[in-house]
Amino acid sequence: MNREHSPKEKAIYQAVMELFEEGADLSSLTVAEITGRAGIGKGTAYEYFSDKEEMIAGALFYNGISFIRQIYEGLSKEKNLNDKVNFVLLAMEQQMTKANCILRLIHIMSDNSMISQRMRVMEKERVEEEMFPVDMLKQILKDELKDDQTLSEEGLTYLSVSLFSKILCYGMMIRDERFLDKEKREELRKWICQGVCKEFEEISA
Amino acid sequence: MNREHSPKEKAIYQAVMELFEEGADLSSLTVAEITGRAGIGKGTAYEYFSDKEEMIAGALFYNGISFIRQIYEGLSKEKNLNDKVNFVLLAMEQQMTKANCILRLIHIMSDNSMISQRMRVMEKERVEEEMFPVDMLKQILKDELKDDQTLSEEGLTYLSVSLFSKILCYGMMIRDERFLDKEKREELRKWICQGVCKEFEEISA
Amino acid sequence: MNREHSPKEKAIYQAVMELFEEGADLSSLTVAEITGRAGIGKGTAYEYFSDKEEMIAGALFYNGISFIRQIYEGLSKEKNLNDKVNFVLLAMEQQMTKANCILRLIHIMSDNSMISQRMRVMEKERVEEEMFPVDMLKQILKDELKDDQTLSEEGLTYLSVSLFSKILCYGMMIRDERFLDKEKREELRKWICQGVCKEFEEISA
Amino acid sequence: MNREHSPKEKAIYQAVMELFEEGADLSSLTVAEITGRAGIGKGTAYEYFSDKEEMIAGALFYNGISFIRQIYEGLSKEKNLNDKVNFVLLAMEQQMTKANCILRLIHIMSDNSMISQRMRVMEKERVEEEMFPVDMLKQILKDELKDDQTLSEEGLTYLSVSLFSKILCYGMMIRDERFLDKEKREELRKWICQGVCKEFEEISA
């Protein structure tokens, strides 16, 4: 949720996210459900949004941005790449308990629905500072580069997407019942963090 | 497409896949569109499927299975892990040109729509031999184990999911305009194959 | 069921009556249900009937005629009006256990559905000897007239319709839980038979 | 039509009754026909009714109640049983000109269609004062009992159903072309009224 949004817009965004977190299928969400949950009139929503897709895509977009920003801000406390990656994985895990939100968000952004089309439009129009997942990861990696290390643009891109894929991978694995156990998860995170660090060292060498 | 399917079922599956490959949003596909494309009457579809979801989920499911099987069969020609991974990446790349099908398939399987729910049901009911992505990758890795190597179940799972995430990663990267160039892609595949082999060696050691 | 009907026609009639007796709503019966029950192909039914309505109306019509004829034939054993009316009431009661068939039949004949329209057409085209409820009752009353009694056509019509209404009345009452008891029913029949006889005596005097 | 109904509900009820009176078969009435006649949008009907059956059953139910109430109120002007029965017969006759409404209403209530099922549900939920046909007739008979007369519950039930059957009987007979003549009908009513009175005297004696 961003500062420039009116209370009604926020209410709509909030309502969409709640329904999303409760497991609703976004493509079959109705305006009545959204406005009902938001506690405002159906007509009112159309004073602020041109159509249903804008409500949903907007909610996901600003929520995603806000989540990314929170993570990025939280990262400043972490000293090294290993801990940073671990922090991101933990943040993801917390979100996951809310009906797999991040994973679902990523899915939605890469399907061909009206919602994802709108989100891509929003992404293109977004102001510079707002960051989307892969961009954030790229930034983490850039921040990590010591003076004596060099990394080509391709290398950086590869590393950030590889990191992204590992995070996704973690998200997928912890949905499995074999990873309900806290310690198992911790071990998995350790593996992933190490893997990322090693790859970073090798490529940035 | 499987052998036991009647021509009409195949026509429906074929139609769904064509529309999917043309970029249609599966959750807003209509029965009229599907049967129109399949060249059969609307009512006919309901002789073979109980509802729309079954048509779409069925199409994706059997198509996915068939794609996986093709890859697995093709793998037998490849001698080592490096070449096998390369083969999988290439197979994926070919599919990708058809509207990122595999990626989208994975996405659909993990969202909360009716279609994905149906696919998960189908997955549970599937016969043993049919393999889904991660299972296939696990098999590839198992096949690779030499007599003198040991690998815990956890290690195997991690490796297969890691491999899966790398493949996903490749899929995402080649959507980027910077990887339109064939040589760039080849180089990327080389990196990935090497990374996979190295990780395999380390963990199975 | 009439002698001139082919086995397939009989099978259809039989199927409709079974479904009817099982409580099915005739206006929502489907051809598939009927032919499925009859054990013949859907197309076959159309070799013998021009449409669905003909199947249902025909079944009801010939079944009704056959029921009426059975009663009329059974009546010959009864010596006087009192016993004859009692016989009709008992026959009705037996039928009633089969999902109120006679009552429902009468209802169907007097609503405005396609089925009843068809039955009325059939009634007009029927051959002389076939008798419908009120006609049968009229005949019973005529048979009862002694040589020294006279009865105008109006009187006869009134008496037969009055008798009909009393039979209907019996049919309705025994659906009530207060008349589950056999003795209660017997008493009720006695009342009705007496009432009919008295009215007959008065008017035919 | 009841006071508590919104204008749209009334419009639906009105439309259903008009179509009914014009002879339409209720079980093949469509929502499009009803809303078209009511002059409202198809979707609007669903704001007030959960489905088509509720529209039709509701229309019949509230119309029936209102008709019964009108008759019962009109009865207060009549001094004796004979005149009261005559009044009911005349009221019925008037309704009959509108496509046999009362008879058809009774038929519908006793078939196995969705509509009748819904009406029976409504009947169970109805408030006390609202009366259905047989209840009204029972009330007429109760009102008629003098202080010196006694009548068992069974007797009362028999009499009211007998009266009901005679009314039905009148309804059936006047559909016949032989009773198109006004005088014939008057004579028939006289007969029926006398019959009812006589039976009442005998049983209540």
Add this chain to the structure above:
DNA sequence: TATGAATGAGAATTCATTCAT
């Protein structure tokens, strides 16, 4: 003659969107 696969017209119902209040 018997069949049932194929069909498409038609029905109920939903829901995004508008607009009078």
Add this chain to the structure above:
DNA sequence: AATGAATGAATTCTCATTCAT
């Protein structure tokens, strides 16, 4: 500005009927 009643286009699904085998 806020509302929600009204709307009808659009969608799913059913089923009587046909016709090639």
